[in-house]
Structure formats: C-alpha cells, structure tokens
Amino acid sequence: MFETKGLNIAVVGATGAVGQQMLKTLENRNLPIKNLTLLSSARSAGTKVLFKGMEIEVQEAKPESFEGIDIALFSAGGNISKLFAPEAVKRGAIVIDNTSAYRMDQNVPLVVPEVNEEDLKNHNGIIANPNCSTIQMVVALEPIRKQFGLNKVIVSTYQAVSGAGAAAISELKEQSRAILEGEEAKPAILPVKGDKHHYQIAFNVIPQIDKFQENGYTFEEMKMINETKKIMHMPDLPVSATCVRLPVETGHSESVYIEIGQSGASVPDIQGLLKEADGIILQDDPANQVYPMPQAAVGKNEVFVGRIRKDLDEEKGFHLWVVSDNLLKGAAWNSVQIAESLLKLGLVDIK
Template structure:
C-alpha cells in the first residue's frame, strides 16, 4: 500500500463561495495533500464535491473532525471559527481563519505573506486572514513603505457584491434583469442582510459595507484602518477609509491616496518599484488607456496597480488605483499562500 506524502488538510465551509475557491486553489497549486477533509454546517453536510477528479462527501464540522488534521482552512463565518478553530488548534491543527473572528486578537498573527510572513513564527495555532479589501491595499503599499516610508493612507473602495456572498450576486443579477424588463423587485440583502433597510444594487452605488459604528465609520472601514496598522506594524500611520458596494460581481477596486516620508520621489520611481514587487502586476500606460480593471482580474492571484501619479499640491503625496479578485487574493489564495508559507518556513511538518 502506497502512503500519500503531504499534509492532512481540512476545509471548513467547503460548500461556500470562498470554500470552493480554496479547493480550486489547492488543486491549482498542487498543494501537498495526503488526506483531505471537507467540512460544513449540518445543513450542507452530505453534499458531494470533487477534488482532483475524486469525489468527497462533505461532513458536519465538529470538534472531533480535526483529529489528525495538520492545516485547517476556515471560511464558514465568524461564529463557526470562534467555536471550532480553538478546538482544532487544541488537537494540533494550524488554523488559517478567513473570518474577522481573530483578526484583532493580539495573540493571533494577521498575515499577508508579501508583507509580514515572519509573523507566522508567532502563531499559537490560529492565523488570521485579513479582510479582502485590506489585503490588496497592503500588498501595494508595502514595497513603497520599505523604500520611502509611509505616513498617511486615504482609501475609497469600489467593492464587488461577491464580498457579501453568492446570494448577493444572485440579487444583483435578478435586479438587473428586472430593471431591463421593466419589472418590480424588492431588495432583501444589500447593504447588510441583518440591517433594517435594503437597497437596490443594480445600476447603483451603496456607501455602506457592514454596519455603522458609533464614530460614523462602518465596520468594514474600521477593519481596513485597524488591520492595515497591525499587518504593517505601523500603529502611528494615519489611515481613513470609505467603502462602497458597486454592481460588479467579482473584483474589488480601490482609489488609494498615500503620503511617504522621503522628499524628491517621482511617480516613475514608484512604477520601478512596482515592476518587481512580489504579488503585484503593474498596468500603467495612460497614453494607451492601460490600467487595472475588475473585469480583467477575475481568476488571477495577483494585485494589479496603475494610475500612479503625484499629488498636485502635496509633494509627498501620491495616488494609485488597485484592483484584485476579492475571492482569490482577498480570501482563498491568501489563505493557501499562508499554508504554503508555513511549509516553507518549517512551521508545519509531515507526520
């Protein structure tokens, strides 16, 4: 009998949009898996999923499901992660959690491998995957910070509806068809399913993602602000965010204004850095109308950067446009990338 080499990997939330992307990413990367366990809520347990041509039955996620698991990828909601990730860690698994459950916990590393891979050495069984909109922004900002320092960031996001799940994509599609056909419809999901009011997303832009905090910022905006400081180890950096949902299925776009510490830097200096920055694809040729667009980033792991220009009034200020697939780099790929980094750093070993 041949024993498969690799790791026992569990995917929690395997039937969801991000869970499906995690499986596809594991397959695309030929991740070294000796055993695969697919887990979900009791509602989805029993479903069949295919991985590398082999059919798997999804099981209900319970504490005992993690016996013998080396790496557990979580994307089944914060309450599931809070309940089960500590149980998985207790049983020896290293958990990569794609929810907000542990992101701001001081003992949990919040990791984007291009930025702070070294923080993985500090894990205690759980590693947090940052918010999708934060991930793509810090991947673009980190090479700038390394070379020229970073003082201030002001970001406005244009976020795809897939960030609210498959049901939000369906709502966008249904509303679009209804409007084109002159039919009536009732919004039920966006901006926040659990909030009091729901608004049309088709042919609209909604300046609310997640619920509002007492300070007037939304939870999504505060995630970007706090996570950026934590990931980049820059508690003093000034960050402000405005997050907007737009009628795009997949691919978040961001307009980022930032101020550096050094004098005399040009837009071309930044373009040279981006040309070789890890995880970044530079698309910046305004004369030929070349710049990143959400429709072109779908299915790609990279962060796309363009429209780089110097501010007209602030000598140390610059603007850029950042685009990425929110289900891949913003979720599934960053999670798998963390798992690959754990292997490369020798933090998880084959049993």
Template sequence: KEYTVAILGATGAVGTRLIEQLEQSTIPVKKVKFLASKRSAGKELTFKGKPVIVEEATPEAFTGVDLVLASAGGGVSKKLLPEAVKRGAVCVDNTSAFRMEPEVPLVVPEVNEKALFSHRGIVSNPNCSTIQMMVALEPIRQKYGLDQIIVSTYQAASGAGQSALEQMLAEAQVYLNNEPMEGKVFPVKGDKKHYPLAFNLLPQIDVFEEDGYSHEEWKMIHETKKIMLDDMDAPELKVTATCVRVPVVIGHGESVYFTTKDQTVTPTDIKELLKDAPGVTLQDDPKNQVYPQPLMAEGKRDTFVGRIRADKENPGSFNMWVVSDNLLKGAAWNTVQIAERLVENDLVRVPEDPYLG
C-alpha cells in the same frame, strides 16, 4: 510529510476557490475533508478529479486534521477553530473572528510572513480590501516611508458571499424587466434595512460603528496598522477609508491616495518599484488606455496597479488605482499562500501553549 487538510465552508463563494487554490498549491495533501453546515452534508464535490463528500462541521470532524482553511463566517470560526486547535490542527482563518487578537498573526505573505513564526494555532487572513492595498503599498513604505493613506473602495458583490451575489444578479434581471426592485440582502444581511445593489452604489459594508465609520472601514484602518506596524493603533501611520459596495461580480477596485515620508519621490520611481514588486502586476499606460479592471483581474492571483500620478500641490503625495480578485488574493489565494508558507517553514504544528480564543 503529507497533510490532512480540512476546508471549513467548502460550499461557499470563497470555499470553492479554497478547493481550487489548494489543488494548485505546493502543499503535499494526504487527504482533504470538506466541511459545511448540516444543509450541505452528503453533497458531492471533487478534489483533483476525485469525489469528496461534504460533512457537517462539528468539533469531532477535526480529529486527525493537520491544517484547517476556514471561511464559513465569523461565528462558525469562533466556535469551531478553538476545537480544531485543541485537536492539534493549525487553522488559517479567512473571517474577522480573531484578526485583532494580539496572539493571532494577521498575515499578507508579501508583507509580514515573519509573523507566522509566533503563531499559536490560529493565523488570520486579513480583510479582502486590506490585502490588495498592502501588496501595493508595502514596497513603497519599505523604500520611501509612508505618512498617510486615504482609500476609497469599490467592492464587488461576491465579497458578501454566494447568496448575496445571486441576489444582485436577480435584482439586475428585475430591473431590466422594468419591475420594482426590492433589496433583500444588501448592504448587510443582518441589518435593519435592505436596498438593491444592482445599478446602485451602497456606501455601507458591514455594520456602522458609533463614530459613523462602517466596520469594513474600521477593519481597513486597524488591519493596515497591525500588518504594517504590528500595532492596530499605531499613530505614526495615518489611515482613513470609505468603503462602497458596487454592482460588480468579482474584483475590488481601490482609489488609494498616499503620502510618502521622502518628498522627492516621483511617479516614475513608484512605477519602477512596483514593476518588480512581489504579487504586483503594473498596468499603467494611460496613453494606450492600459489600467487595471475587475473583469481582467478575475481568476488571477496578482494585485494590479495603475493610474499612478502625483498630487501636484502636495509633494510626496500620490494617487493610484488598485484592483484584485477579492475571492483569490483577497481571500482563498492569500489563505492558501499562508498555508504554503507554514508548510515550507515546518510551522504546521500547534505549540504547547495554544491560543484557544
């Protein structure tokens, strides 16, 4: 069987990686459709060396499509994915639009591939920071149990999209020219105030909740519980997060502190476990200054883990450093990987009671 695949948001930072990852994937592609806003309609992109003209994303554009890979923003997904499902397409959505819906599986294939079997037309791809943390922590949870996670993120500018990334590079130039820097996009395009990101750190990703957490932090907490325990509020795993935007182009870093149920575990045990874990590359040799870095993770599908060490005052507690390409495992690769698993398991079919938002 061959599939007609639509990429929604094909011209964006994630969209261009979705095209590349689909080119390299095992999915038998009959035809591709590249969809974006009206502004991009008519623009020429390529797929496996052949030209493809970008079309405006409308409900009718999904007619005849089997599989949709979406990354054009939450509002666009909310509006268009139910239309695609109605027309018989299975959608893998990289936005946060449907992640917390009970009918929508939230999947990191290394962790909860099984959830795909109950999909009703839409599957959600988790937040970029959540995904790489899941890849690193799930083998530990499986073997030793997990009581608590405390994470601080160092998130690259590209996570905010192509135009945000270009804005940060322009700010850097302005700073180097000794001109006054003015924030135009960060921390959040739609929020009231803007600050420069170049040569700065912004402890705000997404908007703030009533309780003082940013929505990105909220996502890391609740997505973790949904992916690991199939319950977005599961009390048995304590999770808290601080999310910070840093002036890095590509690649999110995370300082992850975690406590295992088994208090006899050693850093050597954890390293042994992660050495062979799916999707993980262990880079942990401090004597030789070997540790994960965004510049070296860029363009790779794996999640890189290092600096694994015990909190000597709290048995069963550890620190580690986790880095991954936020546009690949954090977005495009995880999305295409989900699509590959859907294809392998013959799940590219909309059931009789589809989820329509």
C-alpha cells in the same frame, strides 16, 4: 491523486463561495496533500464535491473532525470559527481563519505573506486572514513603504457584491433582470442583510458595507483602518477609509492616496518598485488606456496596480488605483499562500 507523504488538510465551509475557491486554489498549487477533509454545517453535510476528479463527501463539522489535521482552512463565518478553531488547535491543527473572529486578537498574527510573512513564526495555533479590501491595498503599499516610508493612507473602495456572498450575487442579477424588463427591483440583502433598510444595487452605488459604528464609520471601514496598522506594525499610521458597494460581481477596486516619508520620489520610482514586487502586476500606461479593471482581474491571484500619479499639491503625495479578485487574493489564495509559507518556513511538518 493524493501524496503518500504530505499534509492532512481540512476546509471548513467547503460548500461556500470562498470554500469553493480554496479547493480550486489547492488543486492548482503544489502544496503536498496526503488527506483532504471537507467540513460544513449540518445543512450542507452529505454534499459531494469534486477535487482533482475525485468525489469527496462533505461532513458535518464537529470537534473530533480535526483529529490528525495539520492545517485547517476556515471560511464558514465568525461564529463557526469561534466554536471550532480552538477545538482544532487543541487537537494539533494550525488554523488559518478567513473570518473577522480573530483578526484583531493581539495573540493572533494577521498575515499577508508579501508583507509580514515573518509574523507566522509567532502563531499560537491560529492565524488570521485579513479582510479582502485590506489585503490588496497592503500588498500594493508595502514595497513603497519599505523604500520611502509611509506617513498617511486615505482609501476609497469600489467593492464587488461577491464580498457579501452568493445571495448578494443572485440579488444583483435578479434586480438587473427585473429593471431591464420593466419590473420593480426588490432589495432584500444589501447593504447588510441584518440591517434596518435594504437598497437596490443594480444600476446603483451603496456607500455602506457592513453596519455603521458609533464613530460614523462602517465596520468594513474600521477593519481596513485597524488591520492595515496591525499588518504593517504601524499603530500610529493615519489611515482613513470609505467603503462602497458597486454592481460588479467579482473584483474589488480601490482609489488609494498615500503620503510617503521621503521627498524626491517620482512616479517612475514608484512604478519601478511595484513592477519588481512579488504578487503585483503593474498596468500603468495611460497614453494607451492601460490600467487595472476588475473584469480582467477575475480568476487571477495577483494584485493589479495602475493610474499612479503624483499629487499636484502635496510633495510626498501619490495616488494609486488597486484592483484584485476579492475571492482569490482577498480570501482563498491568501489563505493557501499562508499554508505554503508555513511549509516553507518549517512551521508545519510533512508526514
């Protein structure tokens, strides 16, 4: 099952939703794995997880767990990353962190391989995986930015409940069942478990993801704004975001308005760029009702783009509809893809 020569990989948060997707992604890719260590909290330690038909017991994460590890994939919450990522680096591992703990650290590259793979060469042991909603947007925008420049981004998101974890998925299903059977919905998690009020998500839309900041934007919205500027190396790019939770289990959707730097670009020009770009599937045939939808994106690694329209008033303005599986490209696949890029660039050695 494992390679005689390969990488020693650790997955931290192996029993969580994203951790499980990381394992599925590792199963489906050709990253050479010599040893696989699965780590979690003490509560989940002892759980057995199947990987390529073999049962692997999940261990409690401790500093010494990272001895001999080449790459550690973290997705167990920001506090765990802050506690154990430095310990892993101290022992020689490269950390790919899927939390917000290090994303805006100026010494930590924030990477989407289709956009800024070269930033990996500047890592100091920790590499940050961006927010799921940011990832799919910058993948769609980068080919356009490279060809025509980018002057402004305004995005409204339509985000699935899986982005808030397994408990939010259960809440959506239970509320839907209760309402359909004439019972009262009992919200306890969304929009934010630790916030003052909770609202029904079944048959509803909640215009809040994460807590509100002093400027009136939510933390999720500020993540998209700041991360986009960092990934694209455009600190002065005007970016605005409104992030909304929908009663969809998996798959984030985004309505994106952009203003490019050059005049004269057409919809076919934009379509042609996206059709040839890595990691993108163009679905844009409105005459035949062909456009991206989250239901069709689930289980797929790519970012889907459609509904490309020229703005009716702004010469350099375009509208796009962008959809992706938030647990895959938005988390697990982007993390594994970074690991593959490290190998491709010669930044990690096979032993």
